[in-house]
Amino acid sequence: MSPRPRSEQGTLAREPELYGRSHLGNPLEVWRPSGVCRLLVFAAIHGDEGETTAALSRALRQLTAPSPHCAVVLASNPDGLIRGTRGNARSVELNRNFPSSDWQADPVLHRSTLDAPRDVALSPGDAPASEPETRALIQLIGELEPEAVVALHAPLACIDDPNDSDLGRWLAERTGLPLVPDVGYPTPGSFGTWGAEQGLPVVTYEFGLTTPDDAVREHVPVLVELLTRSV
Numbered sequence: 679m680s681p682r683p684r685s686e687q688g689t690l691a692r693e694p695e696l697y698g699r700s701h702l703g704n705p706l707e708v709w710r711p712s713g714v715c716r717l718l719v720f721a722a723i724h725g726d727e728g729e730t731t732a733a734l735s736r737a738l739r740q741l742t743a744p745s746p747h748c749a750v751v752l753a754s755n756p757d758g759l760i761r762g763t764r765g766n767a768r769s770v771e772l773n774r775n776f777p778s779s780d781w782q783a784d785p786v787l788h789r790s791t792l793d794a795p796r797d798v799a800l801s802p803g804d805a806p807a808s809e810p811e812t813r814a815l816i817q818l819i820g821e822l823e824p825e826a827v828v829a830l831h832a833p834l835a836c837i838d839d840p841n842d843s844d845l846g847r848w849l850a851e852r853t854g855l856p857l858v859p860d861v862g863y864p865t866p867g868s869f870g871t872w873g874a875e876q877g878l879p880v881v882t883y884e885f886g887l888t889t890p891d892d893a894v895r896e897h898v899p900v901l902v903e904l905l906t907r908s909v
């Protein structure tokens with residue numbers, strides 16, 4: 679696929695479809711592939727990781743045609759993204775709200791910055807899949823039936839792939855990021871844990887601490903390749 683002329687890359691070439699609404703009523707949008715869906719790539723389930731949305735959008739804007747096999751969700755937590763919060767508008771940590779067997783009701787602690795203590799608390803929700811954004815993503819995956827999912831996060835600078843899959847190894851090789859089997863701490867109710875229980879391989883692609891310009895230089899070419907590769 680030849681890239682779009684640079685002068686046109688400021689705009690998205692195609693309109694997405696709606697796969698649901700957030701708590702605040704914002705659209706949950708998916709750009710569908712032209713062919714059978716093999717892969718889903720989603721960004722910003724943590725609303726404070728907007729660099730993942732910006733990079734994935736830039737990659738999508740370079741395509742002259744829909745991705746052949748890859749569905750794209752630019753903002754899986756749009757309410758968090760517009761408010762700059764990690765959780766959704768109900769202060770729920772969506773990446774602990776998935777109905778995995780290990781889901782826990784305990785507050786989820788996270789770091790405000792990479793070097794800060796893990797002392798900021800969010801709710802994992804009142805119950806598994808209590809949030810509209812969680813339920814919509816589960817329903818979308820049930821409909822698309824992708825063979826794998828790539829979840830974009832920041833800033834842990836790694837490719838987290840418990841399956842040591844070809845896809846994970848390819849991403850590690852292309853990005854130069856280390857391939858790891860887990861992020862080093864328990865993540866009950868996370869999307870990845872839920873996916874594993876569904877037999878759905880999930881690769882977590884964690885950008886590092888980076889400037890917006892460096893994020894574009896480092897990750898957009900990889901994301902373009904990911905969206906355009908045949909498998």
Ligand SMILES: [Zn+2]
Nearest residue numbers: 724727831832
């Ligand atoms: Zn994250």
